[in-house]
Amino acid sequence: MTATPAVALTEKRTRVRIWILMLILFLSTVAYADRSILSISGSGIKQQFGLSTVQLGYILSAFSWAYVVGQIPGGLILDRFGTKTVYGVTLALWSLSTFLMGFVAEFGVGVTGAVTVFFVLRLALGLIEAPSFPANARVAAMWFPKSERGRASSLFASSQYFAVGIFSPLAGWLVSQFGWQWPFFVLGGIGFAAFFVWQKVMDTPRHHPGVSRAELAYIIEGGALIDVDDAGELKSRTRVSWPLVKSLLNNRMLWCAYIGQYCAVALSYFFITWFPIYLVQARGMSILNAGFATVAPSLFGFLGGISGGIISDWLIKQGWSVSWARKTPYIVGMLVAGTLVLAAVSDSNVMVIALMSFAFYGKGVAAGAGTWAVVSDTAPKDAIGLAGSIFNCVGNIAGIVTPIVFGYIVAATGGYGAGLFFVGAHCIVAAFLFLFVMGKIERVGGEAKVA
Numbered sequence: 152m153t154a155t156p157a158v159a160l161t162e163k164r165t166r167v168r169i170w171i172l173m174l175i176l177f178l179s180t181v182a183y184a185d186r187s188i189l190s191i192s193g194s195g196i197k198q199q200f201g202l203s204t205v206q207l208g209y210i211l212s213a214f215s216w217a218y219v220v221g222q223i224p225g226g227l228i229l230d231r232f233g234t235k236t237v238y239g240v241t242l243a244l245w246s247l248s249t250f251l252m253g254f255v256a257e258f259g260v261g262v263t264g265a266v267t268v269f270f271v272l273r274l275a276l277g278l279i280e281a282p283s284f285p286a287n288a289r290v291a292a293m294w295f296p297k298s299e300r301g302r303a304s305s306l307f308a309s310s311q312y313f314a315v316g317i318f319s320p321l322a323g324w325l326v327s328q329f330g331w332q333w334p335f336f337v338l339g340g341i342g343f344a345a346f347f348v349w350q351k352v353m354d355t356p357r358h359h360p361g362v363s364r365a366e367l368a369y370i371i372e373g374g375a376l377i378d379v380d381d382a383g384e385l386k387s388r389t390r391v392s393w394p395l396v397k398s399l400l401n402n403r404m405l406w407c408a409y410i411g412q413y414c415a416v417a418l419s420y421f422f423i424t425w426f427p428i429y430l431v432q433a434r435g436m437s438i439l440n441a442g443f444a445t446v447a448p449s450l451f452g453f454l455g456g457i458s459g460g461i462i463s464d465w466l467i468k469q470g471w472s473v474s475w476a477r478k479t480p481y482i483v484g485m486l487v488a489g490t491l492v493l494a495a496v497s498d499s500n501v502m503v504i505a506l507m508s509f510a511f512y513g514k515g516v517a518a519g520a521g522t523w524a525v526v527s528d529t530a531p532k533d534a535i536g537l538a539g540s541i542f543n544c545v546g547n548i549a550g551i552v553t554p555i556v557f558g559y560i561v562a563a564t565g566g567y568g569a570g571l572f573f574v575g576a577h578c579i580v581a582a583f584l585f586l587f588v589m590g591k592i593e594r595v596g597g598e599a600k601v602a
Contacts, residue, residue: 164369180318186277207558208555208558218281223544226540239350288538289539301463301476405538405595421553422452430445463477477524485581488513493506
């Protein structure tokens with residue numbers, strides 16, 4: 152670790168890292184909105200093309216098929232070419248894929264053709280978005296000291312709630328006023344605009360023109376990997392070795408984190424795929440009201456995510472080990488999230504929304520403290536993108552499984568109660584693993600030294 156220059160001690164510390172965090176929060180919100188608005192447009196699409204519940208379930212899951220497959224290649228590409236380039240290119244392409252979904256009705260296709268076109272476009276969206284959250288983990292490791300990393304990670308991990316809370320009401324209004332196509336048009340346009348903002352604002356800490364020497368010294372002393380995305384570092388980086396890959400695949404601690412992410416993602420994908428449809432078909436809400444009904448769980452999920460990161464970082468400052476500071480909020484949060492199963496026996500729509508809000512607050516706490524923050528704390532310096540991709544790959548298998556299994560459960564039982572119990576069971580499994588199996592949270596290969 153380098154010594155702190157004397158000038159840095161007297162110079163005013165800028166807060167550019169906070170603006171960088173706001174930017175990746177915005178991009179993550181757009182990414183989640185792109186993958187979640189199909190659930191708002193889904194009822195209109197189902198009606199126009201005459202799709203079955205199972206067919207809609209496959210379309211809802213298509214994103215995750217490609218998202219999972221693209222994780223490992225996406226992580227390797229990130230580690231080779233850097234965050235700014237990869238994130239920028241993929242942002243432009245995934246926005247194009249979203250925009251094109253609004254034109255499916257213009258193709259003049261029948262049921263089979265509609266299923267095929269939607270499935271292919273959602274596959275493309277998933278493949279292109281694959282590097283986005285591993286890139287966020289790189290930004291957190293690059294720009295934030297360890298004592299702020301939990302809060303930073305919790306913000307972009309909570310973007311799913313921003314996306315649903317902000318864009319679901321907007322998408323519901325667009326569908327009710329103009330048709331199911333318009334959410335895709337609007338979000339695609341927002342993504343194109345975001346590309347230019349990213350290109351203008353993003354840089355590494357050492358080379359960003361707005362970063363003072365005091366802020367740079369603070370980031371370095373806190374253990375941030377500030378050079379991980381520098382051009383010289385990327386150019387000189389060797390190929391990821393098989394022993395390093397094995398260390399990421401054979402580690403008990405990491406596998407508990409992977410499975411914990413799987414369980415958290417299962418809840419997320421229920422929320423962004425079947426939850427609005429559940430409100431329309433099982434609870435009798437209109438599409439517009441269902442869109443607005445998602446606001447409360449989204450808000451509480453976001454507040455939970457922020458709380459989880461703040462609590463986790465505060466516990467570290469109070470002298471707790473990184474292990475228990477990350478694990479404790481995760482365990483408690485997932486147990487709280489399991490209360491969503493009570494919605495299966497409630498006759499009140501208000502109570503259902505209240506239960507979901509409470510449950511997603513707990514899920515937010517868990518995600519804010521114990522998911523992406525763990526990746527930033529444990530990934531080897533030379534493979535942050537790959538480590539994040541493996542983590543996200545395993546986790547997002549739930550994005551394939553949950554929409555499909557939930558669809559089959561609804562089709563087989565004629566109701567949504569059993570599906571809610573299926574989703575809630577993930578919470579108990581995750582809490583058990585973090586409490587009894589995971590062990591110490593530590594960086595694979597030892598703590599990285601910052602030049």
